[in-house]
Structure formats: C-alpha cells, structure tokens
Amino acid sequence: MNQYILSIDQGTTSSRAILFDSEASIISTGQQEFTQFFPDDGWVEHDAEEIWTTTLDSCKLAINNAGIQAQDIACIGITNQRETTIVWDRESGKPIHRAIVWQDRRTAKFCETLRDQGLEETIQEKTGLLLDPYFSASKLAWILDSIPGAREKAEDGKLAFGTVDCFLLWKLTQGKSHCTDATNASRTMLFNISSQQWDEDLLTLFNIPLSILPEVKDCAADFGVCDAEILGSEIPITGVIGDQQAAAFGQCCFESGMTKSTYGTGCFLLMNTGAEMIKSSNRLLSTVAYRLNGETSYAVEGSIFMAGATMQWVRDGLQIIKDASESESLAEQCSDDLKVFLVPAFTGLGAPYWDTEARAAIYGMTRDTGKKEIVTAALMSVVYQTKDLVNAINSDGGKLESLRVDGGMVKNNYVLQKMADLLDCEVYRPRITETTALGAAYMAGLHIGVFESLESLSSKWQLERTFSPEKNEQWREQQYKGWEKAIERTRS
Numbered sequence: 001m002n003q004y005i006l007s008i009d010q011g012t013t014s015s016r017a018i019l020f021d022s023e024a025s026i027i028s029t030g031q032q033e034f035t036q037f038f039p040d041d042g043w044v045e046h047d048a049e050e051i052w053t054t055t056l057d058s059c060k061l062a063i064n065n066a067g068i069q070a071q072d073i074a075c076i077g078i079t080n081q082r083e084t085t086i087v088w089d090r091e092s093g094k095p096i097h098r099a100i101v102w103q104d105r106r107t108a109k110f111c112e113t114l115r116d117q118g119l120e121e122t123i124q125e126k127t128g129l130l131l132d133p134y135f136s137a138s139k140l141a142w143i144l145d146s147i148p149g150a151r152e153k154a155e156d157g158k159l160a161f162g163t164v165d166c167f168l169l170w171k172l173t174q175g176k177s178h179c180t181d182a183t184n185a186s187r188t189m190l191f192n193i194s195s196q197q198w199d200e201d202l203l204t205l206f207n208i209p210l211s212i213l214p215e216v217k218d219c220a221a222d223f224g225v226c227d228a229e230i231l232g233s234e235i236p237i238t239g240v241i242g243d244q245q246a247a248a249f250g251q252c253c254f255e256s257g258m259t260k261s262t263y264g265t266g267c268f269l270l271m272n273t274g275a276e277m278i279k280s281s282n283r284l285l286s287t288v289a290y291r292l293n294g295e296t297s298y299a300v301e302g303s304i305f306m307a308g309a310t311m312q313w314v315r316d317g318l319q320i321i322k323d324a325s326e327s328e329s330l331a332e333q334c335s336d337d338l339k340v341f342l343v344p345a346f347t348g349l350g351a352p353y354w355d356t357e358a359r360a361a362i363y364g365m366t367r368d369t370g371k372k373e374i375v376t377a378a379l380m381s382v383v384y385q386t387k388d389l390v391n392a393i394n395s396d397g398g399k400l401e402s403l404r405v406d407g408g409m410v411k412n413n414y415v416l417q418k419m420a421d422l423l424d425c426e427v428y429r430p431r432i433t434e435t436t437a438l439g440a441a442y443m444a445g446l447h448i449g450v451f452e453s454l455e456s457l458s459s460k461w462q463l464e465r466t467f468s469p470e471k472n473e474q475w476r477e478q479q480y481k482g483w484e485k486a487i488e489r490t491r492s
C-alpha cells in the first residue's frame with residue numbers, strides 16, 4: 001500500500017523532508033542547510049535555485065533513508081518559511097533576482113512613506129498585517145522597480161511571483177502549477193483575508209500587475225503532480241500551508257481559543273479565532289490559520305525575535321555555558337524569587353512592542369549575581385515575553401485556556417514549568433514536536449483520504465507531559481512587575 005506522505009519543510013536556514021506513515025509516525029528524514037546572503041546592512045537573501053536543489057536532495061535523502069520507492073508515496077505536503085519573495089521568468093523558469101527573505105529590511109523607508117500617508121489602518125483592515133517590510137508586497141515592488149526590464153516583462157505577463165511554496169510547486173510540477181494556498185497568500189500584504197481574493201486597491205497601491213500573482217487555493221487541494229522525472233514516479237501534491245500555521249495545524253488547534261507557541265530561534269504564538277477575524281488593537285497580526293473546503297479559519301499571531309537565540313548568545317557570546325541543555329540544571333539552583341531580568345532586544349523588540357531601536361539589557365544585578373542568575377534570566381525572558389503576547393491577546397478579547405508548545409527549546413522543563421506558573425494555565429508538550437512538517441502531512445493526507453477528518457487528527461495528538469501552575473498570584477504579580485519595569489527602561 002502506498003500510504004506514505006512526504007512532507008517538505010522548507011525553512012529559513014535549512015530545507016528538510018520528513019516521511020510519515022499513515023499513522024502519522026515519522027519514518028525518516030533528510031535535511032540540508034543552504035547559503036545565507038547578507039549583501040548590505042539589513043538585507044537578507046537566499047538563492048532560490050539552492051532552495052530548490054536542497055529541497056530536492058532532502059526529499060531523495062528521506063526516501064533513501066526509509067528504503068522505500070517514490071511510488072510508495074501517496075502524496076506530498078509543503079510547508080515553508082513565509083513571506084520570502086521570489087520572482088521568476090515564466091518561460092525559462094529562472095529567478096530574476098535572489099529570494100528576498102522575510103527578515104530583510106531594505107523596504108523599511110518605503111513602508112514608512114506609506115505609513116506617513118495614513119495607509120496602515122486600511123492595510124490592517126484588509127490584510128490583518130502591520131505595515132512592515134517583513135511582508136512580501138514591498139519586496140515584490142522593490143524587485144520590479146530595481147531589476148532592469150522587470151516591470152515591462154511583468155506587465156506583459158512574462159514573470160511569475162511566488163512565496164517559497166509557490167516556487168517549489170512550480171519546480172516540482174515542471175512549470176505546470178502556479179499556485180499558493182490561503183495561509184501563504186495571507187502574508188503577502190496583497191491578499192484580502194476577508195474576501196479571500198487578491199485586493200485590487202492593494203495591487204494599485206504597491207503597483208503590482210495581477211498577472212504576476214499565483215492562483216490561491218485551499219490548504220488541502222490539488223496543487224499539481226510532482227513530475228515523474230523529479231523523484232522517479234508521479235506523486236500528487238495535495239497540501240500547502242505556511243510554517244507557523246502548519247505548526248498550529250500539527251498541534252490540532254482546530255477550535256477557537258486553542259493556542260500553540262513554537263520556541264525555536266524565535267517564538268511564534270498563534271491562537272485560533274475560528275470563523276471570526278479579530279482585528280488586534282495591540283499590534284498582533286490577524287492571519288489565515290487554514291482554509292479547508294472553502295471555509296476559512298482565522299488566527300491571531302504574535303512573534304518574538306529572540307527565544308532559543310537568546311540561549312545561543314549566552315552560549316556563544318557570553319560563553320558561560322557549553323550547551324543550551326546545561327541551562328535547566330543551572331536555573332533549578334536559583335530561588336524562585338527572581339530579581340535579575342534580561343530583556344533580549346538584540347535586534348529590537350517584536351510583538352506587542354515593535355520597537356526596532358531598543359537594544360538588549362540586563363537589570364537587577366548585585367555582587368552575588370553569577371552565571372546561574374544570568375542563565376535563568378535568559379530563560380525567563382522567553383517566559384515573560386510569552387506573557388506579553390498573552391496579555392495582548394486577552395486585551396483583544398481572546399482568552400487563553402491552555403498552551404500547546406513545540407520547538408527545540410521545549411525540551412527545557414524549567415522553562416515550561418515557569419510558563420505554566422506565570423501564565424497561570426496548563427502547558428502541554430506533545431509527543432511529536434516536529435509539528436510543522438506534521439501539519440503539512442496532515443493537510444496533504446486529508447485531501448486524499450489517508451486521514452478522514454479533523455476529529456480523527458485530534459485523536460492522534462498525544463500528550464507527552466502537562467505542566468500545571470504551582471505558584472500564587474502574589475508571585476506572578478511580583479515577577480511580572482519586575483519584567484515590566486525592565487521593558488520600560490529598555491524601550492527606545
């Protein structure tokens with residue numbers, strides 16, 4: 001029976017492929033890193049061809065490692081780094097410029113001009129996003145304006161734009177498919193998330209011809225067929241979903257109010273808000289959680305720039321630990337009355353502050369402050385920042401009941417216990433923490449009937465450990481007050 005699902009997880013620093021069986025168990029993986037280009041201050045680029053070749057190699061590796069044949073694979077799902085912008089020539093299939101990565105700030109001035117024209121409100125209304133270079137629209141406009149002849153070619157319908165999912169689809173189908181899904185479209189700043197259409201006003205505003213844009217489909221849909229020349233057999237591609245939405249889907253956050261938080265380099269927290277799009281008054285994003293059978297589920301999203309990356313700084317910058325895993329036992333040695341606060345604004349602060357000028361600081365040190373206090377403060381910064389996001393969600397009318405967590409940092413039991421203590425809610429760590437690839441596999445499998453329904457997926461979600469609150473309100477107030485004071489002093 002060919003019931004394997006190949007999940008492609010194309011990330012910011014590496015391309016990965018994971019093979020799942022029909023029970024959603026991991027059979028094998030393949031992974032390859034690729035080059036990061038920093039051509040100017042605040043610029044970040046990837047070679048789109050290298051994104052493709054490393055993706056392809058990862059798929060072959062996963063298939064070889066499993067000892068199966070391509071014809072044993074029932075379908076392919078794709079999840080990807082979001083917002084990253086690629087433009088290619090429809091005839092040759094060649095990108096006309098390197099991919100401009102979501103982290104790239106080159107269009108900051110342009111975005112500021114639009115903000116000065118009072119356009120942020122309209123843009124937020126239509127797209128759920130904040131006017132920021134992060135999203136694709138200003139990057140796409142930059143490519144069309146900066147590459148000689150690009151605009152004319154675009155007007156003539158000779159160029160194609162896509163986020164990474166869309167470019168991979170084009171490659172896998174050898175140019176037959178120019179499609180994306182609603183979650184990836186919702187990050188372009190050109191897509192109206194209420195009407196689920198490309199927005200004419202926004203296309204005019206950013207001066208983007210409609211003909212360059214891909215068709216937008218549900219997350220579980222017929223995205224085309226992977227050509228037999230690519231992996232050795234034709235395989236239908238039936239699921240596409242952006243990485244953070246995929247993690248939420250892999251965590252089975254299907255009901256309104258269900259929330260996941262992923263702790264990798266940074267942290268992304270998504271709360272499902274059901275059929276309702278909530279407009280945040282606290283600088284969170286509204287976004288498409290997923291679209292199935294033409295029905296859209298929405299989410300609010302908050303992101304933190306530095307989560308696990310703060311531990312990398314403690315390890316490589318301060319060099320006071322050799323491995324992030326040492327942090328747990330060091331923190332366990334500290335009293336719970338925590339007086340040292342580290343605000344990791346190394347690259348500014350993300351949601352809900354969006355303060356690009358703020359820089360990191362440590363507060364509250366005394367003569368007896370040492371390694372364990374600093375390490376603990378670094379770990380706790382992730383906990384406090386999560387609380388900031390949850391407060392913002394609650395002020396917008398949400399209500400966090402519990403939190404499902406994943407990502408490399410959730411191995412740390414201290415962090416998750418303190419998370420439960422400070423948020424005063426249960427924190428759930430699932431058995432499978434590869435939730436991003438799992439979410440894409442779920443989507444692809446749903447479409448071809450390997451998985452029957454959302455209910456059947458929910459029944460597969462397996463808890464590894466629950467962290468329950470153990471502290472009282474007084475502790476919570478005191479700790480969070482200390483953090484708020486530290487934030488206040490850090491903001492630019």
Ligand code: ADP
Nearest residue numbers: 264265308309311312324325407408409411412
């Ligand atoms: P990404 O997918 O963003 O590359 P991962 O999900 O692989 O990140 O998570 C890796 C991050 O988790 C690293 O930044 C690392 O510092 C952090 N990390 C890993 N193990 C621990 C631990 N035991 N305690 C704290 N942080 C950890």
